[in-house]
Amino acid sequence: MRKHSSRTSPGGRSRRIAALLKRELAPLIQRELNDPRTAKATLTGVDVAPDLSHAKVYVTHLAGREHAHEIVAALNKAEGFVRRRLAGRIKLRVVPELRFSYDESVERGMAISALIDRARAQDRDTDEVKSE
Numbered sequence: 001m002r003k004h005s006s007r008t009s010p011g012g013r014s015r016r017i018a019a020l021l022k023r024e025l026a027p028l029i030q031r032e033l034n035d036p037r038t039a040k041a042t043l044t045g046v047d048v049a050p051d052l053s054h055a056k057v058y059v060t061h062l063a064g065r066e067h068a069h070e071i072v073a074a075l076n077k078a079e080g081f082v083r084r085r086l087a088g089r090i091k092l093r094v095v096p097e098l099r100f101s102y103d104e105s106v107e108r109g110m111a112i113s114a115l116i117d118r119a120r121a122q123d124r125d126t127d128e129v130k131s132e
Helices: 012-031 065-077 078-091 105-131
Strands: 041-048 054-061 095-100
Touching: 012 041, 012 054, 012 078, 054 065, 054 105, 065 078, 065 095, 078 095
Parallel strands: 054 095
Antiparallel strands: 041 054
16 A cells, blocks of 8 residues: 655645645735735735636735734735736746735734733642632
């Protein structure tokens, strides 16, 4: 029985294309889009459909969730420009259609981390009271 390598495993090509798109999109969004709304956008991930026709691109922004709608709208408006630039940089027969989406996982992670820190501080306070 043959083991699957990254080249033959199901979804292996999709993962490699996603990594390639992420590597190429990050500097393109930062340097080549002349939209001030996207200047502080950070690319956090790319998911590519198994048939390679679509890619969902996840972004965050330093300003947080309050600017999410503006950033996603600006990036989706520039999708055609971004695809054309990508086509010149990567060797794919067809560049996937890009759909930009705000990634809330960073903010959720920070909220969970804050809850954990608060719980630890409360545990320390109760331990100190018990030891006195």
